[in-house]
Amino acid sequence: YIQGEIGIKVDLPIVQGDFKIMELGAAVVLQAKLPNPTFLAGHVGGYYSIFNGKVKGNCNFKLTIGEECEIVGGSVVSGIKVISEVTPRTGETKVNVFSNPQAAFTLEVDKVMELEDLDGQIKSFRVKLGDFKLTQGSTEIPGTITWNEAMDVAAFNSTDILPANSTVKATVRVYFEEKVNGQWKPVLVNGKPAEEISETSFTTGEAPDFIPVSNVQYSYPAINQFHFHKNEYSNGYIQLKKGQDDLFVADSKWRRKGRFVLAGNTTGSITDITYNTSENTVQFSIPHSLENDKIYLFELVNIPAEENAMVDANVKNVDNDLTEDGSVIVESKEIEGNYVTLEEKVFYSAGFKTSKYSSFIEKMNSIEKSEGWLVPIIEYVGLYEQGISFSGDEMFDKYEISGDEFIKPLIQFEAKLNNSWYERKVYPLVYREYPLNGNITITNRDINQLGLPPVRAIDIRQENNEKLLTETEIATGYASPVATYSTMVYKLSFWMYQDYADLKQKASYLITPKGYPTGAAYNLLYTSFPPVTSGKYEVEAGYLLPGINKVTSTYKLVIKNQ
Secondary structure, eight states: OOOEEEEEEEEOSOSOOEEEEEEETTEEEEEEEOSSGGGOEEEEEEEEEETTTTEEEEEEEEEETTSOOEEOSSOTTTTOOOEEEEESOTTOOSBOTTOOOEEEESSOBTOOEEEEOTTSOEEEEEEEEEEEEEEETTEEEOEEEEEOTTSSEEEEEESBOOOTTOEEEEEEEEEEEEEETTEEEEOEETTEEOEEEEEEEEEBOOOOSSOOGGGEEEEESOTTOSOBOTTTOSEEEEEESSBOGGGGOOOTTEEEEEEEEETTOSOEEEEEEEEETTTTEEEEEOOTTOOTTOEEEEEEEEEESSOOOOTTTTEEEEEEEOSTTSOOEEEEEEEOSOOOOOOOEEEEEEEEEBOSSSSHHHHHHHSEEOSOEEEEOTTSTTOEEEEEEEESSOOOOHHHHTOOSSOOOSEEEEEEOOSHIIIIIIIIIIITTOSBTTTBOOOSSOHHHHOSSOTTOEEEEOSSTTOOOOHHHHHHTOOOOSOSEEEEEEOHHHHHHHHHHHHHHHHHTTOBTTBOOOTHHHHHHHOOOOOOOSEEEEEEEEEEOTTTOOEEEEEEEEEEEO
8 A cells, every 4th residue: 555645637528527536446546427428538637646755746648438548658757756956056156165066866776666667567667876977167077976875865075175266067867777677778758768857056165275174084193183103104194085286286486394393382393295186195204303292283384485585675776867968867766566475374284192102012012911801791691701901101092992984993903813712612613614504694793894703803991082182282282191091802702602693593594394404503503602711812903094094013912811
C-alpha cells in the first residue's frame, strides 16, 4: 500500500454527468454517467504524488467511449523532478570564495528503484549524476564532488578558492537509467534522454589576503599542538583545503618566508618556504634552535625585498632659467611618482608548544611504566583488559591520543602477537581457518579499523585527554602541564571474543538435518573462548606525522601479566 494523493480532471463534451472516484483494489476508478456515449471522445488528466512527494507528476489519458484508455508518454520516470535546489542561488552576490556549491535531490542518486512503467511492467530504474560543474565564462573550474551518506545531497569542492569578484555558473544535470537485460541504459523519451538540468549564476566576493586557519586541513606543527617534538622530523608543512595561489605569486618587491616566533616576541627564526600549486601544500624546514617547553607562533610572512628608501628618494633638483641668457637660475625640486613604504605582512599564523623532550623516543624513555595490570570486563566472564600505567612530568595531548577529523592519533599502537595465549589458543580457534568455510567473514565490525586480528585495539586513557594550546596560553606565553598520569589499555581479548562470537553464530547456520559442520566450524560451536593467560604481551608504539601518516620512530612496550 502506497499512501499519496491523486487528482482527476475530465475534459469531455458533456452537459451534465454524475462523477465518482473509487478505489478498487490496486486501481483508482473514475465512474461517470454520460449522455450519448456513442459519440463521446476527449481526455482525462490527472496528477499523482506518492513516496511523501518524492515521486509525483502528471498523466494524460486519451478517452474514447468503448475503447481502452491509452497512456500518452514514454516512461513513468519522465515526469519526475529530481533536482530540488542548487545553491548559491541565481542572483546571489558577494558569495564567499571558500563556498562549496551544493545540489539537493528528491531521490537518492544511484539507488535502484522498482517502479511500474506505463506498459504495466515492473522495471528497475536509477538516477545518475551526469554533470556537476562550475564555470567562469568558458573556463571550467576544477574540483571534486562529495556526497552525504544518503546520496541525496552533493557538494562541489573546488581545488582552489573560487575566483574573486567573478560571475560563476553552476550546472547540474541528472538522468535516468533503466536495467535492460542485465545492463543499465539511459531512459529515452521521444528519442531523447530523460534528463533534467538546473543552472544557477552567482557573483563571488573579495578573496582574503591571508590564509585563514579554517582553510588548513592539517599541518606540522599541528595547529595548537601541545607537545611538538622539535627533532622528530626536519620538514614542516601546511596542507590547504583549497588552494590560495594568488598569495604565492612571485613578486620582486617581496621575500616570502616562514618564521618561528617565541610567544611575546616580534622576531624569530627565518626559514625558506615553497608552495606546490597542484597539491596546495606549503613546505618549510624546522630549525633545531627551537627551545623545549616553549610556546611559539609559526608565521608565513611577506618581507620587503629592499630597505625602504629615504623619504626624499623620489625627489630631484631642477634648474629653472629666469632670463633668456641664463644669467639667473633658480633651483627647485620635483617629485617623481608617489613615495611608497613597504611593511612586512603576516598572511598566516598558528600557535604551538614544544614538548619538554626533543623526540618521541626521548619522551617515552623518560616515562615510568608499571609492570602491567589485569581488570575483568564485568559484562563478560573470563574477559579482561590489560594495560600499563604511565607516570611522569609530561603525558599526552589530544593529537597524540585521538587526533581530529583529518589527523589520526599521532601515537599508534600495534600488538605483536608472539604470546602463547594467542598462538596456542586464540589463533587456532578463530583465525587460522579464516574465512570460515572459505566464505564466512566477520561483519560485526570494520576490520580495516582495528585490523584482523584486531592488533590495533589499544588506546590511551587519561584525564584532560582533549588538551590543545589555547589563545590565552599563546597570549601569556605560559601553559600548565597536561597530566602526570596515564594508562595504555590493551583490549585485544574483548575484540577477539567479538570475532569469535560473530563467527560462532554464523557457524550455527551450517547445522542441517544431515548433520553438524566439521573442522573449524565445529570447533567454534563446541569450544569456549580461552581466557587470557600469564605471560608477556608486546606492543609497538609508533609516532605518526599528522596528515601524511609517516611513522618516524617506534618504541617497544611490554605488558607483564603475572
